Amino acid sequence: MFEIALILLSAFMIASSIIAVWFKDLLASTIALAVMSLILSLYFYMLHAPDVAIAEAGVGACITTALLVIAIKNTERMEEVEE
Amino acid sequence: MTPVVRTIAALIFPFIIIFSFYVIMHGHLTPGGGFQGGAIGASAIVMLIVAYGARNVKKKAKEESLSIFESIGGLVFVIVGIIGFVAASSFLYNFLVGEPLFGTIPPFGSNPGILNSGGILPILNIAVGMKVIGGLASVVLVMALAGGDEE
Amino acid sequence: MRWVAFVVFAAFLLFAAYELHPFGEPDDSRMDDYIISNAQNETAANNAVTSVVFDYRGYDTLGEATVLFTAIAGALVVLRRVKK
Numbered sequence: 001m002f003e004i005a006l007i008l009l010s011a012f013m014i015a016s017s018i019i020a021v022w023f024k025d026l027l028a029s030t031i032a033l034a035v036m037s038l039i040l041s042l043y044f045y046m047l048h049a050p051d052v053a054i055a056e057a058g059v060g061a062c063i064t065t066a067l068l069v070i071a072i073k074n075t076e077r078m079e080e081v082e083e
Numbered sequence: 084m085t086p087v088v089r090t091i092a093a094l095i096f097p098f099i100i101i102f103s104f105y106v107i108m109h110g111h112l113t114p115g116g117g118f119q120g121g122a123i124g125a126s127a128i129v130m131l132i133v134a135y136g137a138r139n140v141k142k143k144a145k146e147e148s149l150s151i152f153e154s155i156g157g158l159v160f161v162i163v164g165i166i167g168f169v170a171a172s173s174f175l176y177n178f179l180v181g182e183p184l185f186g187t188i189p190p191f192g193s194n195p196g197i198l199n200s201g202g203i204l205p206i207l208n209i210a211v212g213m214k215v216i217g218g219l220a221s222v223v224l225v226m227a228l229a230g231g232d233e234e
Numbered sequence: 235m236r237w238v239a240f241v242v243f244a245a246f247l248l249f250a251a252y253e254l255h256p257f258g259e260p261d262d263s264r265m266d267d268y269i270i271s272n273a274q275n276e277t278a279a280n281n282a283v284t285s286v287v288f289d290y291r292g293y294d295t296l297g298e299a300t301v302l303f304t305a306i307a308g309a310l311v312v313l314r315r316v317k318k
Binding site for chain 2: 274275276277278279280281283284285287288289292293295296298299302303305306309310313314315
């Protein structure tokens, strides 16, 4: 049961990371990155590391997202298509 | 942002700050510590910046005062370490064990814990917490201010 | 070229994952046993993780605080608006 949950969480993490790279809309990409960070904090909690889980949830899911959203707001929202 | 977001942010802000102080103060008893509690407190200030705009937050907390707050945290850390060097054998020595302030030694094994214990750990936790709150909040505030007009 | 780099990197990661220990069974646990049995007496704190981070390995926390301070000082220097 434990291993199945870990494998599922890993699959979700990889999927959201691929989505974050793949999207052209940078705001949606940032939200996908926040989802990845949140799942990573859940993963740390299941591996008996609550300290790292709290730090990851605070820094990764909140402050990084806010910084990226502020940066996107002051620049371009859509990624430029090559060629 | 809309009035709904502003009202909810203003309502929920004190609770997040109190939870951050709880995580910092109980760092030697429960999971968490200075960095984690500081990240939670900084995220509360970041929530205010996102909801109200950086100019309105700057009226209450300038980035100079946040930076001074952070520097005081770092200074307290180093001063506690040097006191350990002078009063006992080595740098950052835990010289408060056995003293009346923060010095109660807990019984062995798993127990609920005593708040008045931990030696220099609560002081260092508070120092690192001040450092992280001031640092992360001032970085986000400066970055939001540099971007031009908000709201 | 890109695919060669991808395959080499993925093979390296898969090999590293194959060589992992099973969960909760470290090779050498003398340090862990010492800290678990002595941390409460030596640092008077219940949380062994905090006692390692701030007491046994206090230098590393000081270095981490220095890294944070330097990063924030650099960000403030670059981004702060100077009043004219």
